[in-house]
C-alpha cells in the first residue's frame with residue numbers, strides 16, 4: 001500500500017510517499033481504507049524524533065483516519081464492510097490502509113465529507129476530554145484557551161460554545177488570527193504578542209480569574225497561567241511547545257485550591273480510549289450531524305504534498321486543520 005514514510009528523523013524533507021505492508025486487522029480491530037487523514041502537531045514532534053509511538057503501534061505517522069471499513073477482524077458485530085467511519089489510531093494514519101480498535105471507531109454523519117471527518121478525532125476528542133471530562137468545565141464558567149487558531153483550540157472554542165453556552169471563552173492568538181477567533185465566537189481575544197494575557201484575564205474577569213485553562217505552551221506560560229487561574233481553577237497541560245520546565249509557588253496553588261492536570265490521549269490503554277470515544281460519540285457527534293458545529297479546514301493537500309502540509313503547520317500559517325487526502 002501507499003504510505004508516507006520517513007528517511008530518518010528531521011525536517012519535513014525526510015517525508016516521502018513509498019510502499020509499506022498493508023496491516024491486518026487483529027482481534028476486535030477493523031481495517032479501514034483511508035480516504036483522508038489530518039496533520040496534528042504531535043506528528044511534527046514524532047517526525048523530529050521526540051514522540052515515539054506507544055509499543056505495538058505503527059511507526060507510520062498519523063493519529064486519525066476517515067475512510068471506509070474494508071475488513072473486519074475477529075469478534076466484531078457492530079460494524080460492516082463499506083461503512084463510512086472515522087477512527088482514532090495510535091499511529092499509521094498517513095497510509096492507504098490503517099487498522100483501528102473497534103472501540104475507537106465512529107460512523108461519519110451522512111452530510112459530512114471524508115476531508116471534514118478526518119479533522120474530528122484527534123483535536124475534538126482532545127479538547128472534549130480535557131475540558132469536559134478532566135477539567136469538568138461547567139456551563140457559566142470562564143475558560144482560557146491558548147493559540148486560538150490551532151486545531152485543538154478552534155475545536156475547544158466550538159465545543160465550549162455548543163455544550164456550555166453560558167460560559168465565557170477567552171482566547172490568546174497571534175495578531176493575524178485575532179479577528180477570525182473573534183468571528184468564531186470568542187468573548188475576549190488577546191493578542192499574546194503585544195499584551196500580557198494574565199493582566200487581560202484579570203481585567204476581563206474583574207480579578208476573579210479563569211475557572212479552566214487549556215495550555216499547550218508549558219514552561220514559559222506556567223506563571224501567567226497560574227496568575228490567570230481563579231480560586232478552585234483547573235489548569236490542563238496538553239503540550240510543551242514553549243519548553244517543559246518552570247518554577248512556581250506551591251503555596252499559592254494550595255491557598256487558591258487549584259489543580260494542575262497533565263494529560264495525553266495517545267498512550268492511554270485501549271479500554272480507556274474506548275470509554276472516551278463512546279462518550280464523545282454520544283455527546284459530540286450529534287453536533288456535527290445536525291450542523292451545529294463543523295470542522296474548520298485550512299487546506300486539503302494530496303498526500304504527495306505531505307511535506308508542504310508539515311511546513312505549513314510548523315510556520316503556523318494555518319487556521320484550523322490541514323488535511324491529507326489519499
Ligand SMILES: NC(=O)c1ccc[n+]([C@@H]2O[C@H](COP(=O)([O-])OP(=O)(O)OC[C@H]3O[C@@H](n4cnc5c(N)ncnc54)[C@H](OP(=O)(O)O)[C@@H]3O)[C@@H](O)[C@H]2O)c1
Pocket residue numbers: 039040041042122123126146147148149150151152153172173174177192216217237238239240241242263264265266313315316320
Ligand atoms: N496531550 C494530548 O493528548 C494532545 C493531543 C493533541 C495535541 N496536543 C498538543 O496540543 C497542541 C496543539 O496541537 P494542534 O494539533 O492543535 O496544533 P496547531 O494546529 O499547530 O495549534 C497550535 C497553535 O499554537 C499557537 N501558538 C504558538 N505559540 C503560541 C504562544 N506562545 N501562545 C499562544 N499560542 C501559540 C499557534 O498559532 P500562532 O503561532 O499563530 O500563535 C497555533 O495556532 C500541541 O502542543 C500538541 O502537541 C496534545
